[in-house]
Amino acid sequence: MGGLAGTAAARPAQDADLIIYGGAIVTMNEAQPSVEAIAVKDGRIVAAGAQNDVLVKWKGPSTRLIELGGHTLLPGFIDAHGHFMNAPRVVTWANCSPAPVGPVHAIPDIVAALKANVEARKIAKGEWVMGYGYDATNLAEKRDLTRLDLDPHFPDNPVMVIHVSNHGAVLNSSGLKTFNVTADTPTPAGGLIAREPGSNEPAGLLMETAFMPIFAQVPQPSEDEMLDLLKPAQQIYASKGCTTAQEGATHAEEIDFLRKAGATGRLYMDIVSLPFVAEVPKIFRSYLTTDNADKLVVIGDPSKEFNVYKDRLKLGGIKFVIDGSPQGKTAFWTKPLLTGGPNGEKDWVGQPLFPKETVEKLYSGATQKNIQIWSHANGDAAIDIVIGAAEKAGVKAGDDRRHVVVHSQCMRPEQLDSYVKLGLSPSFFTEHTFFWGDVHLANLGEERAFFISPAKSAEAKGIPFSNHNDFMVTPVDPMLMVWSAVTRRSKDGVIIGPDERIDVMTALKALTVTPAWQYREENDKGSIDVGKLADLVILKQNPLTAPIDEIPNITVVETFKEGRTIYHVDQKQGWLEPASVGTQVASRGGRFVADDGETAPLGCRCCDGRLAGAAHGAALAGMQALLASNLLA
Numbered sequence: 001m002g003g004l005a006g007t008a009a010a011r012p013a014q015d016a017d018l019i020i021y022g023g024a025i026v027t028m029n030e031a032q033p034s035v036e037a038i039a040v041k042d043g044r045i046v047a048a049g050a051q052n053d054v055l056v057k058w059k060g061p062s063t064r065l066i067e068l069g070g071h072t073l074l075p076g077f078i079d080a081h082g083h084f085m086n087a088p089r090v091v092t093w094a095n096c097s098p099a100p101v102g103p104v105h106a107i108p109d110i111v112a113a114l115k116a117n118v119e120a121r122k123i124a125k126g127e128w129v130m131g132y133g134y135d136a137t138n139l140a141e142k143r144d145l146t147r148l149d150l151d152p153h154f155p156d157n158p159v160m161v162i163h164v165s166n167h168g169a170v171l172n173s174s175g176l177k178t179f180n181v182t183a184d185t186p187t188p189a190g191g192l193i194a195r196e197p198g199s200n201e202p203a204g205l206l207m208e209t210a211f212m213p214i215f216a217q218v219p220q221p222s223e224d225e226m227l228d229l230l231k232p233a234q235q236i237y238a239s240k241g242c243t244t245a246q247e248g249a250t251h252a253e254e255i256d257f258l259r260k261a262g263a264t265g266r267l268y269m270d271i272v273s274l275p276f277v278a279e280v281p282k283i284f285r286s287y288l289t290t291d292n293a294d295k296l297v298v299i300g301d302p303s304k305e306f307n308v309y310k311d312r313l314k315l316g317g318i319k320f321v322i323d324g325s326p327q328g329k330t331a332f333w334t335k336p337l338l339t340g341g342p343n344g345e346k347d348w349v350g351q352p353l354f355p356k357e358t359v360e361k362l363y364s365g366a367t368q369k370n371i372q373i374w375s376h377a378n379g380d381a382a383i384d385i386v387i388g389a390a391e392k393a394g395v396k397a398g399d400d401r402r403h404v405v406v407h408s409q410c411m412r413p414e415q416l417d418s419y420v421k422l423g424l425s426p427s428f429f430t431e432h433t434f435f436w437g438d439v440h441l442a443n444l445g446e447e448r449a450f451f452i453s454p455a456k457s458a459e460a461k462g463i464p465f466s467n468h469n470d471f472m473v474t475p476v477d478p479m480l481m482v483w484s485a486v487t488r489r490s491k492d493g494v495i496i497g498p499d500e501r502i503d504v505m506t507a508l509k510a511l512t513v514t515p516a517w518q519y520r521e522e523n524d525k526g527s528i529d530v531g532k533l534a535d536l537v538i539l540k541q542n543p544l545t546a547p548i549d550e551i552p553n554i555t556v557v558e559t560f561k562e563g564r565t566i567y568h569v570d571q572k573q574g575w576l577e578p579a580s581v582g583t584q585v586a587s588r589g590g591r592f593v594a595d596d597g598e599t600a601p602l603g604c605r606c607c608d609g610r611l612a613g614a615a616h617g618a619a620l621a622g623m624q625a626l627l628a629s630n631l632l633a
């Protein structure tokens with residue numbers, strides 16, 4: 001004990017702002033895995049060591065003292081991949097997800113969640129009541145929710161309960177009436193309007209093309225309202241101990257919005273934004289001009305915009321998207337699925353989203369500009385494309401480029417060797433073993449399914465990997481991530497790859513030290529060490545000593561960003577008042593409509609397979625515009 005207390009002794013004696021002591025402190029630093037106390041001053045950790053040393057040297061009359069007791073202190077969790085801009089859009093909606101993600105076991109639970117939301121938000125008659133996370137497969141009634149379930153409880157409000165896939169919703173009669181969905185409404189191609197038995201009356205559920213145009217018309221909050229929603233939106237993260245969040249495929253309008261949020265002091269945690277590759281020409285339009293001969297020329301160096309925080313927002317690299325999702329069967333594999341394609345195709349291997357050559361040219365360009373690349377790749381053939389692009393770009397492990405392969409789910413074992421050679425770092429998605437493990441087993445067979453997110457094999461080869469929730473594909477929940485990485489247990493109780501299970505400490509590293517490294521912030525974040533930012537979380541129990549199946553139930557007591565409380569379980573002690581916002585309808589934002597009129601979907605733009613149709617064409621055009629722009633040349 002006390003190793004770094006000596007460092008503290010060499011500093012001039014000062015009063016710390018905060019001292020935390022008297023319980024388990026997990027530093028995530030292998031050289032000094034635990035300490036008895038830490039002191040915080042001006043947002044940074046100034047001492048970490050023996051309790052007596054820290055108290056004697058740093059305790060003053062104004063120092064806040066926190067005695068941990070049975071609680072445990074850890075570095076704040078770092079969101080390695082997710083889509084922050086979903087948060088202000090859903091934060092005012094009712095959580096209608098099945099347990100353990102939400103409170104729902106049966107249809108009355110959905111009604112109760114919606115009613116509680118009406119009360120909490122004081123939703124007036126006539127205004128929309130919104131819910132999310134609806135999933136009929138887990139309902140005790142074993143049938144879909146219908147308008148008749150909702151009508152008696154919500155006679156005066158339109159109601160929309162969005163499906164967990166974000167591809168559909170159940171509406172009550174008032175909601176259906178608002179959009180004039182009637183017995184006479186034809187079912188559009190590629191869509192579904194559920195009808196009542198023995199009649200043509202809509203039952204409530206609308207999916208795909210029957211849903212998307214309707215969703216786009218749901219009233220939107222104003223920009224000011226959206227800005228105010230950022231406060232409760234960040235609580236989604238802070239309440240789970242996260243101090244850095246990712247916006248993992250950001251569009252130009254969203255970057256403008258986040259910059260405005262930062263400039264007006266609304267960000268109280270760090271946000272790492274990864275501009276979506278197709279949006280780069282729009283985002284950096286101020287760097288482009290035309291010369292006398294009408295030729296496009298670049299002024300200045302756009303790569304300087306990356307990797308610097310301004311008002312808590314930084315651009316952390318460019319987001320590439322190579323394929324779709326494995327559960328949606330839109331990923332790209334080398335060997336066919338055992339269950340055919342999404343529309344019954346035989347020998348289905350999926351397909352890449354964009355031409356390989358386009359990806360390779362852009363990958364080389366960004367690498368030459370020293371811009372970090374985050375590539376969404378789920379299937380092994382998509383991962384081959386990333387590996388090939390990195391090879392063509394001349395990437396080598398010694399270059400320390402830290403290009404990340406987001407998801408890296410359906411890997412072949414030898415692809416890990418390519419990661420070693422090229423210095424590619426995966427961000428795994430181990431919760432897939434819980435949420436979709438049984439689906440993957442059926443689609444891929446045991447050998448391939450058991451190697452999904454191969455964390456143990458990566459660890460054995462010394463490959464640094466992070467783990468992510470891909471909010472809001474799954475909820476922000478670091479402890480559920482740890483549990484899934486340690487157990488790999490599916491909903492049906494199958495261990496999806498016993499050989500790829502990792503220990504709790506390794507699972508915690510994937511939420512702290514490694515994402516800090518992937519963000520090139522390892523000198524500031526990821527562990528409790530003198531000199532680093534005081535981004536911290538106090539957990540009710542110690543995940544290292546708790547029974548494994550108790551880990552998902554571990555709650556957060558307090559979260560600190562640079563020494564400042566940004567969440568406290570007893571809100572009276574936090575500086576943030578509980579979420580209280582004027583608008584009850586946050587949607588995916590009419591403001592964030594792409595050029596082709598397609599709104600940005602909830603969930604993961606890449607993983608949920610929504611980069612189809614017009615949105616796909618717009619994205620490819622954006623990538624070609626980037627190639628033509630010379631921004632990366």
Ligand SMILES: [Zn+2]
Pocket residue numbers: 081082083248470603604605606607
């Ligand atoms: Zn994603």
Ligand SMILES: [Zn+2]
Pocket residue numbers: 376377406407604606607
């Ligand atoms: Zn993705």
